Amino acid sequence: MNCPGCGAPMLFGATECGCGCKQSGGPESLPFELSYWEALRAYWRVYWPSQLFAAAAVVALTIIAGVFGIGRAFLSSRGAVNLFAIAASSIGLYLFVGRIVSRPYRHFSIQALWTASEATTGSLPPSKRIQVWWFLLWRQSVGAWLAGMLSVPINGLLSMFGFLLPTFIITLAGVLVIGPVLLRMLIGHQFAEFRLEARRPGQTI
Numbered sequence: 001m002n003c004p005g006c007g008a009p010m011l012f013g014a015t016e017c018g019c020g021c022k023q024s025g026g027p028e029s030l031p032f033e034l035s036y037w038e039a040l041r042a043y044w045r046v047y048w049p050s051q052l053f054a055a056a057a058v059v060a061l062t063i064i065a066g067v068f069g070i071g072r073a074f075l076s077s078r079g080a081v082n083l084f085a086i087a088a089s090s091i092g093l094y095l096f097v098g099r100i101v102s103r104p105y106r107h108f109s110i111q112a113l114w115t116a117s118e119a120t121t122g123s124l125p126p127s128k129r130i131q132v133w134w135f136l137l138w139r140q141s142v143g144a145w146l147a148g149m150l151s152v153p154i155n156g157l158l159s160m161f162g163f164l165l166p167t168f169i170i171t172l173a174g175v176l177v178i179g180p181v182l183l184r185m186l187i188g189h190q191f192a193e194f195r196l197e198a199r200r201p202g203q204t205i
Helices: 037-070 077-094 126-159 168-187
Strands: 109-114 119-121 192-200
Touching: 037 077, 037 168, 077 119, 126 192
Parallel strands: none
Antiparallel strands: 109 119, 109 192
């Protein structure tokens, strides 16, 4: 456990740091680390609506192009459509990232802790939301890029046997592996003025 004031490690169950900051409560109030399945559930709460938003944006663009003839040249380029989908997914991630702390999960909750006052909240104001959004976005992008790069030699090997990994398999692997890892990195990460911590029912900070 780190000091909520200065971030220094508080070892051997200490409740007071050298800087003078005290940790309220006993062991029952300490944060815990999310399991794989808990992290996956938290990530999925944000992932599916952001992807649904991106899919709806692509469909809307297709409809507009079909009805009004606007953007047909854009839609003819698969690369341009993919970039549009990525941008829409990024916007969706920002719109829905607050769902991480919006309401409790089964058997646990994720709360935002303002380190200056030790106050907790179940919502993220825009200035804090954008920090969480960026934390997830660039790591998610790097993870997706690495997954894509790893799929090239794997598909090269499988092609020798007349088989290729479908795109949805690569995407599913990203959700099942990258997502939980990102959430476990996020919980407890110290931002400038706050951090997110996981709590069991009845536990307080």
